[in-house]
Amino acid sequence: MPPSDAAPPSDSAHRPGRHRRTGARRARWAAATVAAAGLTVGGTLYAQAATVTAAAASCSDVDVSFARGTGELPGVGIVGSPFTKAVASDLPGRTVTVYAVDYAADYAQSSAGAGATDMSKHITSLAARCPDTLFVIGGYSQGASVTDIATGMKTGLGSGTAIPASLAPRVAAVVTFGNPVHLTGRSIESGSPAYAPKWDDFCASGDPVCGGGANGAAHIAYLSNGDTEAGAQFAAEHVLALKN
Secondary structure, X not given: OOOOOOOOOOOOOOOOOOOOOOOHHHHHHHHHHHHHHHHHHOOOOHHHOOOXXXXXXXXXXXXXXXXXXXXXXXXXXXXXXXXXXXXXXXXXOOOEXXXXXXXXXXXXXXXXXXXXXXXXXXXXXXXXXXXXOEEEEEEEOHHHHHHHHHOOOOOOOOOXXXXXXXXXXXXXXXXXXXXXXXXXXXXXHHHOXXXXXXXXXXXXXXXXXXXXXOOHHHXXXXXXXXXXXHHHHHHHHHHHHHHO
């Protein structure tokens, strides 16, 4: 449950550039709400998490790195699974590999920094070995915080190693779902200016984790509301803009 000294903000949907500044108390409330939402989601839905295809030894055209949400089993998670599959489907004729960010995704909200470091290390290593590979990165819930930190954003939910600035042009798109950063008073544009123009961010109406709503079910709406497909199309379009 949210701390008793902090009332949740009103419902809203967000895209980069439409965030409110709400201060440190909202940041603490966001972290507590992420954990509560994770407990709500646990169990049957997490059982749907798909086994992720490991990055192949040969170089792919596109590599998708995705960080799962709080409490999910290792893999790309319940949102990452349909998203990554849709990205591959939207890039016919291109080879696509998927990397599941290796981090704890703990309920204490203390592992996002380590996840960002893992994402950054994966991209740095693969980029050195595969000079023509482009990258799509993203995450859901605490995994969105992983992505925020990996792009150099200060989130209030930990710190980690960011993707080297020299590799930013090879990250074709960033896609996040249920991003807690919106409740911390931070902006994607100011926090990650190199990535903001190629960032698609989804916050379902009523989602307490990103929009301050009171509908816990909204935090898992991304499974069926079309956002994973829309995010994948956005990513594919940005990949093709660089590959063509």
